[in-house]
Every structure is written in structure tokens, then in C-alpha cells.
Amino acid sequence: MRPQNYSVKTGEIAGVEITVTSYNIGEAFYCQISSADPGAVISRVKSSSSDEAVRKALQFARLKLSR
């Protein structure tokens, strides 16, 4: 199996700079939100679609970082 559509984007949630890493391995779509520095994992989601994986990962990250 091979990873596809690997993408790294940056953004900000609650004043924290984040990186949004997404890709799929076959039919499994992954999205991980990490702090830009040093790279601690804030949320990670596996889903059946790319959009949903990103949406849920961002949602969890917002919840966690706004506490």
C-alpha cells in the first residue's frame, strides 16, 4: 500500500500555530493537527473521507486548545 495526497498546511487555533497534515492510505484518510513548534500532536483522526478527517481533527484541536 502506498500513501497518497500527502499535504502539510499551516494555520492558527486559539493563538497557537498549528500544522495540519493529511493523507490517505488506500481508503483510510488521516488528519493530524500538531503544534507548529515543537510538533506535539494535538489531535488525529482516521476517517472514510478526507474532508471529514480534516473537519473532525480541527474540531478536536479547537476544543483542546480553547480549554
Add this chain to the structure above:
Amino acid sequence: MSKYANPDVLVSTQWVDDHKEDAKVVVVEVDVDTKAYDEGHIPGALGWNWQTQLCDTVQRDIIPKDQLEGLLSNSGIANDTTIVLYGDNNNWFAAWAFWQLKIYGHKDIRIMDGGRRKWLQEGRDLSAEIPVVRISNYKASAADLAIRAFLPEVREEFQSPGTVLVDVRSADEFTGKILSPPGLPETCQRGGHIPGARNIGWGLACNEDGTFKAFDELEALYASNGVTPDEQVITYCRIGERSSHSWFVLKYLLGFPTVKNYDGSWTEWGNLVGAPVETGNGASA
């Protein structure tokens, strides 16, 4: 990679693809995100969990010698095996494993330049299978403490003219604005840094794709902050893992003769009663 002081310690993703099935090569993934290995890894690669397998889980320390021997034996690693380490986030924890394996004297260890990110970006094969291992009988050397700094030494040396401390944390941690970055639980009572330390973020040693910067860029990065090979360098961060990455760069890529990683780091110093603390900007890169 040829201009690095020790070019053999880095291998490319292509080299790993070509050699991953060699009998004398064992590839090991060590991630910040300990779930990443399970979703897919380099075919034949083992996964080590830094939280449970590369730390003493009772007292705060690196893995003891007998446990390291057990880990390597159960990984099918012999004393003459070539260990190739890789991981996520610019090989952050691969460098942590590298440092510990060097402490216990393993000779041939390499890091896959660019780590997991580059492998995935290039769309190379992944596997979810955990390889079957033929257990070996690994014998580690006594710990080489020449590459590890402990608190008494740091307290004695931090203001010595021949020693420079490199704080590799983010600017906000260095200045004391925050105690720890979001998502990382280990913290401290006070924010700031060890007086006189230079702030050179660990990630500055890497390119956008996770590979290490070229020798000249790395040399300029440290030289512009007054960090040169004629001094003893002690790196530190929060718990010693980011600083093992910078230790690797200084020791193996730039070839500085005396570089130690202070793994007690800020979670030790910043919790000490009466330890001197400096806040605000120092020299930062």
C-alpha cells in the same frame, strides 16, 4: 550529504528502500505520535515507543542498560547490525533513540534523512505488518557519559568561559512567556532559561521537507549565535528530546568535538529551588 563531518550517519529514503531487506540492516520507526507506526510503516520496520521503551518508566532516566539489551535483543539487533532510525516531525524522536544507542555504544546507527514525512511524501510503500523477529543476544557497552550532561555539571559549567549552553526550545519557552508548549504535559514551576544560554530552535536545523540543512547552513546557524567547535557545547530543551536532535546535528553533522545533551533540561532546572533563571530574550535565532 558528503560535506557533513560524519556523512555515514545519514541515509536517504532511496537508500533505505534499497537496503531495507538486507540481513544486516534493521529499520526502526520512533515517532512523537506513537500511533503513526500502526497505520503504516516502512515494510519490515519495527516500531519503538519512546514513552514506554526508551525511558525508564519508574524513575526519571533514560532506559537502563539491561532493558536496552532486552529491547535490542527482542528487535533482532546484534552488535554489528546497521540500525536505521526514522520518525515523524523531522526525526525528533529518532534522534532521541540515536543518542541513547550511542550512550550504550552501538557502532553503526544511521538516521533516514527527512524521516517519515519524506517517505510518505514520496509515496513509497507502507506496510501494516509487524515483522517477525529472530531474537538475538545483544550486549551493550557501559554507558558513555561523555555525551550526557547531568545537573551538577551544568550548574558548575553554565557560566564557564569554555562552555556554551544551547537552549533549543521555542522563543516563547525560552523567554518564559509559556511554561510548556500546547499538547506537552511535562512542565515546570518557573519559565525562562539558564542564564547565558543561546536560543537556537531545534527545527532551524531542518528544511521544509524534514531533511537536514546543508553543512554550510548549519555551520552558519550556530556560528552566528557564537556557538563554535572550540567550546564545549551543552544542549537542552524541556525533557531532553528536542535537544538530542540538536546534539546530533552539532556532534555528527558539524563534527564538534565536545557536545553533551542535558536531558534533565528545563523540567529539572525550572523546578529547582534557588537555581538562577533568566527571562526575556537572550541571543535567539
